[in-house]
Amino acid sequence: MNAPAQPIHFHRPVSELVQSDKVHTSLYTDPSIFEDEMEKVFRNTWVWVAHVSEVPDVGSYKTHWVGKEPVIVVRDRKKQVRVLLNRCRHRAATVCEHKKGKANTFVCPYHGWSYALDGSLRGVPHPESYGDILDKAEHPLVNLRVEEYAGMVFATFKDDIEPLSDYLGPAKKWMDLFMKQGGSFPIKVGGEHRFKFPGNWKIQLENTTDAYHFPLVHRSFLHSVDKQTEEMLDFVGGKGYVEDLGNGHSVMVMIPDLIDLEADLERPIPDRYTDLAEALRAEGHEEAKVRQIVRAVGGSGFNLNLFPNIACSMAFFRVLQPISVNETEIHHSVILMDGGPPAGNRARLRMHEHFQGPMGFGTPDDSEAWERVQAGAQAGRDLWVLLNRGLPAEKKTADGVAGDVSAETGMRAAYQQWKKLMTA
Template identity: 30%
Template structure:
């Protein structure tokens, strides 16, 4: 990186999507030194439950300790640095590294080293355990950091907090299933795509015929968080006929856009949390997306589809079915988004278009019409500050 990338209110230097040195700096400044989303408490409900996760590109283990707390440990053995947990999820009381069987407690402490007596120098007998991160939870979302000096999580989530608390019903949710997929694109492009309502009625051409995005708002919160929300409308027979007559890929089951529990006029909403989480409630779909960077030009999206505690099996089945149809890798909307952000990444670093442009809406305001680019501007404003530029 020869000079710092220039980020103004409306333009972002596209080197931030391709530069190796910038990527390394992001991993440190955003994903180690700040709060980063790791998973959901609902994924580790019982003592001993664990699941593998990532803080940026750093492998971690999120585990429910026998004492009841959620711990986040580096999934990196203090002996020679092997991954300790290889399974995606499971339940165990201790973690044993597969390589030389060093054993660690659910808070990272080292419990056992085979052949310890053969270390001849006393200084070598205690090499330490798995590094534990500082962890806080909010509405069932688990966040971690390695910094002692960052503000409490609730303060960091700021005015986005009440929105996610409402969507996730204070954390009383159940995991219905997962989707994971990889895209050849920079991780930030997934965040902006999900908060970018400008494309919603244009790229996703089914939505024009169905007229599902009408009245709505685009809101920037403090600390780079933001939300888009729009009113649920009742689908008209004409709109459905129009779609079926003209669309290349046809949606035959329109119940996706109908919810028995949420009347027309309820808000569909997508809350983006800086830097790597997205909380969505759209029609009967409830899900949390975890953005996992895998290099400058590769990102994995890990999505947890959720239901509410105490719901009927029928309701859960509808949620899961709708989720797969709409957001899954081959879903109605997911498919378009993957192609779109891949198409952006494909031209990084080789073209005369040096900046990404985001000027829609009233630049003197922090919120406005649904298709204004308020949330995306707020994300890059926070990004610039946090990167020290």
């Protein structure tokens, strides 16, 4: 029996749109490719939906998306985290409109069908009209499969998918290192800001492991920091590296000395944190704890990309939400120390605002670059996006392959996973 024909985009099968050193520009611009991605990528892999700190108690919830499908992430009465499709089983209205909150039930505003926190259908107004033809047990909110690692909650539509632990693979050790930003306290999401940019989601996916752009795009940010910080962030050409971790995941190590935030705490405290250290001492913390908190406040020296939609980036979570082929929403979540010292959390908030905030020196410049990529991608009918930087010097590692810090290794990793899912 012949295999089904592959869809053709710009006169090429989808399997030919991703090559070892380049991808076809139609991956940014073809609406039919985007629609295929929502089915073949986002419905067929593990997708990040929440950090456990966002649903701490019974009834705590947040609304999110898996691809373009709205979901509710909620902790049920047995303290289990559920991911429910945000769609009434009667006439399809959403049953929750708030971004976050606390609830005992979810009630459809259209006809009043009510659902328990585990998604089961609890009540229907005027049930006598149905006679005996409505079995409530047959109409719960749809539950997705859910698993957690290191406080990160992932969901999938695919029941027979590999366990999350296997999917994450070598990325798990980097997730464990990233969570050390609590400075011995648990980490928590301390709020987020959202914005949209007129570009394809994969343009942003590439950015988190793109050190090549940093000294140019973020020149204004580098001019806004002290000399010591500027020198620390001059990592292009340094000893860092980018590593392919399998399944589309990758890590970009920019500052190798800050991989493990609990190592070498006896090193001098940077000048920019002198005031913070004094404030922590004034709060009564011992010197060892002061050094641990100060180190944690500065964030990790690496960016971790977890395919397809979440980045653990230095000191924040960056979540991408595809909207259309040429529109993406970004959620930037600040990471705080749950129960940690107020001085430390204030410092992390100020740092987040400085780079990631709407008036910051970093993300606004990034989003301008992403927008220009989408605009430029409209030029030419059959052109390619080059991803060959660092390819000649890549070396095999225990976990995959690695290149220098400005290599496009992470992008190549993500697109090979994209190709695997899109041609499965």
